Amino acid sequence: MDRIPVFTIAILLFFIASFQASSATSKxxxxxxxxxxxxxxxxxxxxxxxxxxxxxxxxxxxxxxxxxxxxxxxxxxxxxxxxxxxxxxxxxxxxxxxxxxxxxxxxxxxxxxxxxxxxxxxxxxxxxxxxxxxxxxxxxxxxxxxxxxxxxxxxxxxxxxxxxxxxxxxxxxxxxxxxxxxxxxxxxxxxxxxxxxxxxxxxxxxxxxxxxxxxxxxxxxxxxxxxxxxxxxxxxxxxxxxxxxxxxxxxxxxxxxxxxxxxxxxxxxxxxxDHIPLPVGNLQYTDFILYPGRNHYYVELLDISVGFQKKGFESIPGMFELRQDGLGGSLIDSGTVVSTIDENTIGRNAYKEVMAEFQAYYDKKNFRRKVGQVEEKFELCYYNKAGFRDFVTMTLHFEGGDYFIDGKYMHYFADEEEEGEGYFCVALFKSSKTILGAWQQQNMRIIYDMNGGGFQWITETCANDHFP
Incomplete structure (x- = not known):
């Protein structure tokens, strides 16, 4: 059997060692x-x-x-x-x-x-x-x-x-x-x-x-x-x-x-x-807040706007902070389908005031209120008007960035064919915490960066994000 030259063996060992070293230290x-x-x-x-x-x-x-x-x-x-x-x-x-x-x-x-x-x-x-x-x-x-x-x-x-x-x-x-x-x-x-x-x-x-x-x-x-x-x-x-x-x-x-x-x-x-695509456009972010013993994705919420009407909650320091009883706080949670707003905020009832802004907007446009509780349990619902598309938006003003929610993702739309007379509802629930849920994350690139980048977001057509 022919022998492999010592020089060749040395070269092979060098490349093997180099490969192992690069694998161990690769990013x-x-x-x-x-x-x-x-x-x-x-x-x-x-x-x-x-x-x-x-x-x-x-x-x-x-x-x-x-x-x-x-x-x-x-x-x-x-x-x-x-x-x-x-x-x-x-x-x-x-x-x-x-x-x-x-x-x-x-x-x-x-x-x-x-x-x-x-x-x-x-x-x-x-x-x-x-x-x-x-x-x-x-x-x-x-x-x-x-x-x-x-x-x-x-x-x-x-x-x-x-x-x-x-x-x-x-x-x-x-x-x-x-x-x-x-x-x-x-x-x-x-x-x-x-x-x-x-x-x-x-x-x-x-x-x-x-x-x-x-x-x-x-x-x-x-x-x-x-x-x-x-x-x-x-x-x-x-x-x-x-x-x-x-x-x-x-x-x-x-x-x-x-x-x-x-x-x-x-x-x-x-x-x-590294499989996260590089966003195109104005990527916004806010830092995560770390509370001892808490592993949820808490963020600092300063204020809320309905349309162009800012509520001025930021005048009350710590209004949306986590409280000693474990209630309060603002967080991101994909497991919560419809977003919630805290109704027990200190000094003012954030949920009640936000819903009042939605009601004032649609009442001013002479929408007919749907009386009684709907099956979906939403609090504020109206009957549809043919051709109306100017549904009001909502913005969550986080420390460092504004999370803008398009009107079509702030509402729930009941199909006219199913219900006889179609209606829509403001897609929010009251709670003891303020949670940005999946409903208000539609068509949004969401990034959780625990390396110091915090919670990041930018609008995107999500149907394009799929395997070939």
């Missing part, structure tokens, strides 16, 4: 995954009006679950953690990928208001009906449980707790006073996540932290189409945080929501790191 890149709107999972051929009503009704149901830990109590260290006041049913967008050595498919609801990634797991104590097979960790050779010695299971920054020598969690969605609030319990675990790159290739990331939930009372997600939740908040167990800690991405992610009235012919994209 974080990015990751992309399909973002499927939840109404695509609804059975049957629903009309646009039926889709819209169902989404809004899910959001309405969520308003009945308001409970928040006080500032003296970390939301992450209580046994029963209380996320933003809504149940999982109100989420609107889904991601799909595979986990484990058996390539098990999961469909998880995107949620920027919580951090834990979880899916239902066998053997079940109490699982809700699921059409796709429930993940069984016993069949996966890449699965393991988080040890009780892990930093997330002990110490001051623990997310879970050790019980019977297992690292477990117990998450309740909603108020502790409600006996039938949705809840998920399970074991904190490690597993391989397999994200599709294209129709052929897959990115495999081993030992991702997730929740293996085998006890899920009072949860019912999209008629069994959904297996769990994809947490994207700032917590260390959130997807973006985990990917950034491994150096796979820079700690930022982005999405662009196609208008709910439009038929979504193909999924859009949830983007991480």
């Amino acid at each position: 974080p890149t990015g990751l992309s995954m399909k973002l499927i709107r939840r109404d695509l999972l609804f059975p049957g051929n629903l009309t646009t009006f039926q889709r819209m009503r169902r989404l809004v009704q899910l959001s309405v149901r969520a308003q009945n679950f308001d409970s928040f830990p006080s500032l003296n109590q970390s939301e992450d260290n209580v046994l029963v953690r209380l996320p933003i006041g809504r149940v999982p049913e109100s989420y609107a967008y889904v991601v799909e990928f595979k986990i484990g050595s058996q390539f098990h498919p999961v469909k998880l609801l995107m949620d920027t208001g919580s951090s834990l990634i979880w899916t239902q797991c066998e053997p079940c104590i109490q699982c809700y009906p699921q059409k796709v097979p429930i993940f069984d960790s016993r069949t996966s050779t890449s699965y393991s449980k988080l040890p009780c010695t892990h930093e997330l299971c002990q110490g001051e920054n623990n997310r879970f707790r050790c019980y019977n020598n297992e690292c477990v969690y117990n998450i309740q969605y909603g108020a502790t006073s409600r006996r039938n609030s949705p809840r998920t319990k399970g074991v904190a675990s490690f597993e391989a996540f397999r994200f599709p790159v294209d129709t052929v290739h897959t990115t495999v990331i081993n030992d991702m932290i997730f929740g293996c939930s085998n006890d899920n009372p009072n949860i019912d997600l999209a008629n069994g189409q959904i297996s769990g939740i994809l947490g994207l908040s700032r917590g260390p167990d959130g997807l973006a945080s985990q990917l950034a800690k491994r150096g796979i991405i820079e700690n930022r992610f982005s999405y662009c929501l196609v208008p709910f009235h439009d038929v979504l012919r193909q999924p859009t994209i949830l983007r991480f790191g």
